[in-house]
Amino acid sequence: MKRKEHIAKGILGVFKQPDGLSGAIRELRAAGLEKMEVFSPVPSQEIQEALGLKPSPLGFATLAGALFGLVGGVSLAAYGAMSYQLVTQGKPLWAWIPWFVIGFECTILFGCLANFASMLILGGLLRWKRSTGYDPRFSVGAFGVFVICDGRELEKAKAILRSQGAGEIHERP
Amino acid sequence: MRDFSYEKVNRTILGNLTRPGPLYVVVAALLACGVLVGALCWRYQIVTGIGVGGQNNPVAWGIYLVLFVFWVGIAHSGTLISAILYLFRAKFRTAVARSAEAMTVFAVTTAGFFPLIHLGRVWVLHYMLPIPNERQLWPNFHSPLMFDMVAISTYLTVSILFWFTGLLPDLAAVRDSTTGLRSRVYGFFALGWQNSHRNWRHHMRAYLFFAALATPLVISVHSVVSWDFALSIIPGWHSTIFAPYFVAGAIHSGLAMVITLLIPLRKVQRLEEIITIDIFEKLAKLVILTGLIVGYAYLFEYFIAWYSQSPFEIEIFNFRATGAFAVPFWIMVVCNTLLPLLFFVRRIRRSIPWLLGISILVNVGMYYERYVIIISSVAHDFLPYAWGRYSPSPVEMGIGLGAFCWFFLLFWLFTRFVPTVSVAEIKEELSKPTCMEGL
Numbered sequence: 001m002k003r004k005e006h007i008a009k010g011i012l013g014v015f016k017q018p019d020g021l022s023g024a025i026r027e028l029r030a031a032g033l034e035k036m037e038v039f040s041p042v043p044s045q046e047i048q049e050a051l052g053l054k055p056s057p058l059g060f061a062t063l064a065g066a067l068f069g070l071v072g073g074v075s076l077a078a079y080g081a082m083s084y085q086l087v088t089q090g091k092p093l094w095a096w097i098p099w100f101v102i103g104f105e106c107t108i109l110f111g112c113l114a115n116f117a118s119m120l121i122l123g124g125l126l127r128w129k130r131s132t133g134y135d136p137r138f139s140v141g142a143f144g145v146f147v148i149c150d151g152r153e154l155e156k157a158k159a160i161l162r163s164q165g166a167g168e169i170h171e172r173p
Numbered sequence: 174m175r176d177f178s179y180e181k182v183n184r185t186i187l188g189n190l191t192r193p194g195p196l197y198v199v200v201a202a203l204l205a206c207g208v209l210v211g212a213l214c215w216r217y218q219i220v221t222g223i224g225v226g227g228q229n230n231p232v233a234w235g236i237y238l239v240l241f242v243f244w245v246g247i248a249h250s251g252t253l254i255s256a257i258l259y260l261f262r263a264k265f266r267t268a269v270a271r272s273a274e275a276m277t278v279f280a281v282t283t284a285g286f287f288p289l290i291h292l293g294r295v296w297v298l299h300y301m302l303p304i305p306n307e308r309q310l311w312p313n314f315h316s317p318l319m320f321d322m323v324a325i326s327t328y329l330t331v332s333i334l335f336w337f338t339g340l341l342p343d344l345a346a347v348r349d350s351t352t353g354l355r356s357r358v359y360g361f362f363a364l365g366w367q368n369s370h371r372n373w374r375h376h377m378r379a380y381l382f383f384a385a386l387a388t389p390l391v392i393s394v395h396s397v398v399s400w401d402f403a404l405s406i407i408p409g410w411h412s413t414i415f416a417p418y419f420v421a422g423a424i425h426s427g428l429a430m431v432i433t434l435l436i437p438l439r440k441v442q443r444l445e446e447i448i449t450i451d452i453f454e455k456l457a458k459l460v461i462l463t464g465l466i467v468g469y470a471y472l473f474e475y476f477i478a479w480y481s482q483s484p485f486e487i488e489i490f491n492f493r494a495t496g497a498f499a500v501p502f503w504i505m506v507v508c509n510t511l512l513p514l515l516f517f518v519r520r521i522r523r524s525i526p527w528l529l530g531i532s533i534l535v536n537v538g539m540y541y542e543r544y545v546i547i548i549s550s551v552a553h554d555f556l557p558y559a560w561g562r563y564s565p566s567p568v569e570m571g572i573g574l575g576a577f578c579w580f581f582l583l584f585w586l587f588t589r590f591v592p593t594v595s596v597a598e599i600k601e602e603l604s605k606p607t608c609m610e611g612l
Contacts, residue, residue, distance in 0.1 A: 038370040041179060041346075042600045043377045047370055056378035066386075073323075076303060080311030091315050098315045101397065102323055108390045109327040112383060116334045119379035124371050125341075125364045136349035138368045139342070141179030141600075 010148040012133040013161035014168040018044050021143040024164035025050040028147055033157055035148040037131055039138035058118045065114020066107045073106025074099045132172055146172075177446070179600050186594050187350055189442045193589055204582035211575010214568045215290055223293030225568045232552050232563035237291040240573055242543045243426070244284035244580070245325065245398055246419075247536075248332070249391055250427025251277025255335065256387040259380075265455045267598045268448045272438060273431050274336040275591070279583040280430075281329045283576050288322070290572060317400040324397040331390055335383045341366045341376065342597040395423040402546070408485040409493070409550035412477065418470035425463035425509065426539035432456055432532035434584060436525055438593060447594055450523050457522035460535065464513030467542075471506060485555055497562065498549045501541040508538025 015021040018040065025047065028036060038047055077099035085093050120126055133146030147157045154171065161169050177185075193201075218225050228235035251273040258266040289295050301322050305311050312319050345366035348359040366372055399419035402410035412418075432453060439448040478486040493502045512531050516522040521531075553560050565573070587593070 039368050043373040056375045058375050058378045062382045077314035080314050084310055101320045102314050105323045105327045108386050111386050112331045115379050115382045119375050123375035127365045134367050139346040139349040140183050
């Protein structure tokens with residue numbers, strides 16, 4: 001598929017196995033080359049650890065959405081009941097137990113909406129331009145790392161990628 | 174599947190997304206005709222009035238509500254497989270989760286039509302929405318019908334989001350393996366997914382939270398559906414066990430529908446190496462469990478009726494087993510509780526014809542369960558002079574046919590346009606990539 005690319009200078013290393021890739025990431029970071037994008041056909045804990053990434057903070061947004069849903073759902077049901085005070089089904093006007101059914105469903109609904117929205121935002125989705133270095137083989141079985149660098153750093157990165165067993169190395173000048 | 178390479182996983186699963194053949198088009202056209210029949214029947218009902226259905230005093234809740242509960246029930250095992258089994262790290266779910274989730278989405282969509290159809294005056298749909306009407310009156314949030322409206326719309330939204338989130342890496346894989354318009358369409362729906370560490374890091378977390386949130390939701394939705402009945406005082410409905418009883422029944426029917434759909438799917442798409450007989454065996458064991466819970470609920474309802482010594486409760490349960498509803502009642506008992514016991518025999522639960530036959534019969538049984546519960550109670554409540562009968566009219570049957578065709582049409586389209594098994598999750602199950610062609 002021809003898609004416009006984000007242009008960045010750097011070097012791409014393509015690997016057969018995630019082990020070599022993780023080793024390369026660690027070596028690159030140790031050499032001070034921190035700006036990189038890693039591509040993998042499967043999620044990998046090993047890669048996340050090599051990159052030194054903490055678990056995604058997305059849960060806070062999910063929690064905020066869920067709490068909003070709980071308060072909003074209960075408030076909606078309470079406001080609906082209080083704005084026209086007619087006794088129905090023999091229940092008191094301030095019948096808070098049924099309100100929590102609405103509150104519970106809204107907790108889940110808004111928690112999930114916030115979860116999805118934060119995945120899109122934090123995960124860098126909704127950008128249809130292709131990153132520099134992305135190769136369609138990364139959705140099949142290849143692993144890759146694109147190191148954003150220039151000049152002498154480029155040679156350093158190339159040496160590290162080669163030493164860690166990269167099957168292919170491509171420069172993006 | 175252990176000898177699969179990552180490339181073979183892509184080839185096997187994505188290889189099914191080819192140009193439809195004539196047989197595929199003919200089946201789709203037949204199903205579309207069924208949908209058209211249902212749509213025309215609904216149109217006739219809207220133009221003529223709700224009286225063209227068989228519902229009347231005292232049976233005001235007829236086949237539309239039966240089908241509503243039936244389809245909501247079918248929807249349940251999709252979330253069980255995708256969310257609850259995910260949290261329990263049950264690996265056998267991987268091969269069947271995508272199809273089960275699709276089934277959930279399509280079944281909830283189908284179920285969602287029935288409150289509108291049953292409403293009769295569908296143009297006053299906005300009375301069911303959580304907004305004030307033209308007289309500034311809000312809906313009655315104390316009513317289980319409003320609980321139901323909120324629960325079902327939440328379930329539909331969450332099921333679609335959960336399914337779509339799992340689909341993103343696979344849509345990107347289809348985008349990368351195709352060209353031209355197809356690639357652009359799949360690329361649009363892949364939302365710019367690039368298999369980057371940033372994509373995966375937040376995707377995996379989001380998927381886990383979806384599973385955690387969908388688990389209580391799935392329990393709550395059919396509990397809420399059961400309260401449509403249990404919060405009334407009609408004999409046979411007014412029962413405290415209805416919520417767990419309905420949830421177990423929903424999962425029972427959903428699992429049976431998963432087996433019914435997956436057996437032809439694996440054959441047509443040549444997925445025998447991925448959707449193995451071991452997976453069906455595990456699903457059959459779950460059917461035994463849910464069948465036993467449902468059987469226990471059937472027995473306990475009779476015990477409660479006897480123990481209460483309420484003449485109305487005793488009468489309705491005797492009526493169900495020996496009166497006008499005896500045939501559907503005994504179909505329900507045999508199909509839902511006795512036939513699944515055959516799965517205790519290993520040879521039967523590993524036999525494709527037996528699995529298919531029993532799963533279809535369980536669905537027949539679950540349809541009759543809803544028929545018996547909903548219709549018999551209102552047909553035979555407190556006072557003998559108010560008793561009555563019900564039989565569905567041709568219009569109702571046409572709409573029912575349309576609903577079945579709609580569900581199967583959506584699933585049929587899904588098998589051709591969406592990967593039916595999660596490519597990324599199957600790869601995750603493989604320990605390491607075994608080869609990388611062209612590298």
